[in-house]
Amino acid sequence: MVGLQASARRMSGAWGSAALLALSTCVLWGQVRPKPSNIVLILTDDQDEVLGGMTPIKKAKSLIGDAGAYFSNAFTVTPLCCPSRSSILTGKYPHNHEVRNNSLSGNCSSSAWQQGPEALAFPVYLSKQLYQTFYAGKYLNQYGKKESGGVSHVPPGWDQWHALVGNSEYYNYSLSVNGKEEKHGDQYDKDYLTDLIVNRSVQFLDGRSPQRPFFIMLAPPAPHSPYIAAPQYQNSFGNVKAPRDGSFNKPGGKTKHWLLRQPTNPMTNSSIEFLDNAFRKRWQTLLSVDDLVEKLVKKLEDVKELNNTYVFFTSDHGYHTGQFSLPIDKRQLYEFDIRVPLMVRGPGVKPNQIVQAPVLNIDLGPTFLDIAGVNLSQVNMDGQSFLPQMAPSLRNGTSRPYFLVEYNGEGYTGVNPDCPKLGPGVSQCFPDCVCEDAFNNTYACVRTLIGNNLQYCEFADTESFVEVYNLTADPHQLENIIKKVDPALLQTMNQRLIRLQSCVGSSCRDTKY
Numbered sequence: 001m002v003g004l005q006a007s008a009r010r011m012s013g014a015w016g017s018a019a020l021l022a023l024s025t026c027v028l029w030g031q032v033r034p035k036p037s038n039i040v041l042i043l044t045d046d047q048d049e050v051l052g053g054m055t056p057i058k059k060a061k062s063l064i065g066d067a068g069a070y071f072s073n074a075f076t077v078t079p080l081c082c083p084s085r086s087s088i089l090t091g092k093y094p095h096n097h098e099v100r101n102n103s104l105s106g107n108c109s110s111s112a113w114q115q116g117p118e119a120l121a122f123p124v125y126l127s128k129q130l131y132q133t134f135y136a137g138k139y140l141n142q143y144g145k146k147e148s149g150g151v152s153h154v155p156p157g158w159d160q161w162h163a164l165v166g167n168s169e170y171y172n173y174s175l176s177v178n179g180k181e182e183k184h185g186d187q188y189d190k191d192y193l194t195d196l197i198v199n200r201s202v203q204f205l206d207g208r209s210p211q212r213p214f215f216i217m218l219a220p221p222a223p224h225s226p227y228i229a230a231p232q233y234q235n236s237f238g239n240v241k242a243p244r245d246g247s248f249n250k251p252g253g254k255t256k257h258w259l260l261r262q263p264t265n266p267m268t269n270s271s272i273e274f275l276d277n278a279f280r281k282r283w284q285t286l287l288s289v290d291d292l293v294e295k296l297v298k299k300l301e302d303v304k305e306l307n308n309t310y311v312f313f314t315s316d317h318g319y320h321t322g323q324f325s326l327p328i329d330k331r332q333l334y335e336f337d338i339r340v341p342l343m344v345r346g347p348g349v350k351p352n353q354i355v356q357a358p359v360l361n362i363d364l365g366p367t368f369l370d371i372a373g374v375n376l377s378q379v380n381m382d383g384q385s386f387l388p389q390m391a392p393s394l395r396n397g398t399s400r401p402y403f404l405v406e407y408n409g410e411g412y413t414g415v416n417p418d419c420p421k422l423g424p425g426v427s428q429c430f431p432d433c434v435c436e437d438a439f440n441n442t443y444a445c446v447r448t449l450i451g452n453n454l455q456y457c458e459f460a461d462t463e464s465f466v467e468v469y470n471l472t473a474d475p476h477q478l479e480n481i482i483k484k485v486d487p488a489l490l491q492t493m494n495q496r497l498i499r500l501q502s503c504v505g506s507s508c509r510d511t512k513y
């Protein structure tokens with residue numbers, strides 16, 4: 001009892017007093033008020049929304065999206081793995097968690113991150129609310145490496161921890177299992193990471209205490225490279241190719257920033273073959289994610305928790321295959337890279353809803369804490385709960401009219417060994433030496449959706465380049481309308497951008513102008 005009373009004293013908000021009352025009869029939530037709902041988050045790696053990334057996961061769509069809400073305007077605030085995942089964990093824009101890129105020097109799982117933002121991430125608050133917390137899968141790209149504290153570093157707030165060391169892999173990887181290294185080979189039945197993490201979550205559910213709510217986060221490697229499908233799916237989608245519509249194989253053109261003026265156009269045949277192959281393999285790996293969702297939902301039903309569990313499904317950012325003649329990657333400001341799939345089922349979320357309100361990855365944390373009964377005005381996150389948008393019978397609340405997307409370009413200071421003809425400052429130059437990133441692919445955008453469907457972006461490059469798109473008239477972002485748009489509107493967008501780039505907490509949600 002001593003430990004529980006100590007935890008209860010640390011709690012704040014609505015559940016604190018209920019739990020204290022309950023403790024006096026040694027029943028936690030049961031008779032006093034219903035215990036808070038359980039929460040599951042499934043976070044895929046590099047799964048796009050715009051180019052058909054949802055097509056292979058039909059069971060997941062039916063078991064989560066059709067059983068609840070599908071969000072048609074879900075965005076990441078930054079289109080790269082480590083900064084985006086850091087935003088999900090902290091509920092903060094990158095300028096506030098200061099994770100700039102996928103490197104240790106850019107704060108990806110660095111000691112500054114571990115001592116600062118990670119110590120205030122959402123699992124810490126859930127744990128204080130007496131949630132039983134479980135993590136399995138990819139965490140942050142530099143996690144578990146020697147220089148970032150090794151596998152013994154288990155982030156605070158997690159009761160059970162099965163995190164991948166380093167970036168996405170399907171076989172031949174190491175996990176930190178509650179701080180101890182566990183090595184895996186390449187036997188499908190024992191090691192396939194997407195299958196392994198759902199199996200571990202099933203074991204967690206069997207071992208949990210039914211008196212307390214739980215939080216499960218599963219982060220499969222799919223559909224990230226090296227996109228190795230399960231044996232039974234290696235011949236699936238044999239005739240599938242990347243979609244040829246929209247901006248596929250179009251030149252970026254003179255009205256786009258420097259990086260988009262570089263790719264060969266039309267693309268080489270070998271680039272097209274490469275990206276079609278990647279597209280097909282990505283879909284194959286997603287079939288195991290579809291199985292993961294089915295297995296987990298069935299288990300929740302078996303243990304009679306499904307009707308008291310919110311299941312969230314999303315991706316860290318989007319992806320492109322041939323758009324504007326860029327072969328494969330993310331990192332760009334365009335729709336294909338910043339839009340993400342998002343669907344949620346759970347108590348109060350009516351089935352078959354399409355929610356159009358804009359929702360960001362920094363809103364996931366605040367939404368979990370809202371569900372858990374945490375007083376959000378005592379939590380310093382930039383995002384806001386979207387419980388009102390998906391379950392209006394439980395909460396009132398308004399959507400934000402505009403938001404920020406920010407990105408720090410990555411480059412190499414030396415010459416790229418694979419493409420010696422290219423100068424320094426660029427990176428991700430494959431295949432055929434087409435570069436997907438550069439130090440000066442550093443930008444910040446304001447996006448409005450309510451009223452005007454507009455995107456306004458400024459680059460930190462020698463041209464102070466600006467791109468503006470009217471997404472209503474031009475959903476594929478083919479035409480930069482900077483020279484056509486009303487200067488007063490540009491000025492408003494610029495002011496919003498400047499304000500949001502230094503916003504903190506509630507000022508990021510301020511909608512006054």
Ligand SMILES: *[C@@H]1O[C@H](CO)[C@@H](O)[C@H](O)[C@H]1NC(C)=O
Pocket residue numbers: 097098099100105106107112113116117
């Ligand atoms: C890394 O984060 C710390 C705070 O956590 C910050 O002081 C530092 O400037 C960041 N580094 C970079 C390269 O942004």
Ligand SMILES: *[C@@H]1O[C@H](CO)[C@@H](O)[C@H](O)[C@H]1NC(C)=O
Pocket residue numbers: 171172185186228
């Ligand atoms: C795993 O590692 C072994 C030993 O290095 C190697 O033979 C095998 O090809 C690897 N498997 C995969 C799928 O990369």
Ligand SMILES: *[C@@H]1O[C@H](CO)[C@@H](O)[C@H](O)[C@H]1NC(C)=O
Pocket residue numbers: 188189190191192193195196199
């Ligand atoms: C996952 O569990 C299933 C049984 O439900 C088993 O057949 C499979 O081999 C397991 N896979 C891994 C990678 O643990």
Ligand SMILES: *[C@@H]1O[C@H](CO)[C@@H](O)[C@H](O)[C@H]1NC(C)=O
Pocket residue numbers: 269
């Ligand atoms: C590239 O592919 C196109 C269409 O499949 C074909 O017409 C063309 O000859 C190919 N070019 C080369 C250099 O192989």
Ligand SMILES: *[C@@H]1O[C@H](CO)[C@@H](O)[C@H](O)[C@H]1NC(C)=O
Pocket residue numbers: 304307308
């Ligand atoms: C959930 O389902 C169980 C039976 O599986 C039932 O006893 C319980 O009342 C249901 N709870 C809610 C909130 O509907």
Ligand SMILES: *[C@@H]1O[C@H](CO)[C@@H](O)[C@H](O)[C@H]1NC(C)=O
Pocket residue numbers: 013014375376377378
């Ligand atoms: C939430 O916290 C704020 C600020 O500390 C406080 O003013 C408010 O009364 C709290 N709300 C509830 C419901 O406890």
Ligand SMILES: *[C@@H]1O[C@H](CO)[C@@H](O)[C@H](O)[C@H]1NC(C)=O
Pocket residue numbers: 392393394395396
């Ligand atoms: C929403 O606001 C209305 C009007 O203020 C109020 O009557 C209703 O109870 C609120 N609903 C919820 C779920 O808070």
Ligand SMILES: *[C@@H]1O[C@H](CO)[C@@H](O)[C@H](O)[C@H]1NC(C)=O
Pocket residue numbers: 100101102103105106107409410411412
């Ligand atoms: C990552 O960010 C750090 C800090 O800004 C920078 O020094 C480093 O060069 C970046 N890494 C890459 C690959 O761009």
Ligand SMILES: *[C@@H]1O[C@H](CO)[C@@H](O)[C@H](O)[C@H]1NC(C)=O
Pocket residue numbers: 258423424425426438439440461462463
């Ligand atoms: C962007 O960076 C590249 C590589 O360093 C450089 O060649 C180019 O001139 C830069 N362009 C702008 C507009 O800053």
Ligand SMILES: *[C@@H]1O[C@H](CO)[C@@H](O)[C@H](O)[C@H]1NC(C)=O
Pocket residue numbers: 452454470471472473485
């Ligand atoms: C965007 O396009 C729509 C449809 O063509 C048009 O009604 C609207 O005025 C445009 N907005 C701006 C700011 O140009």
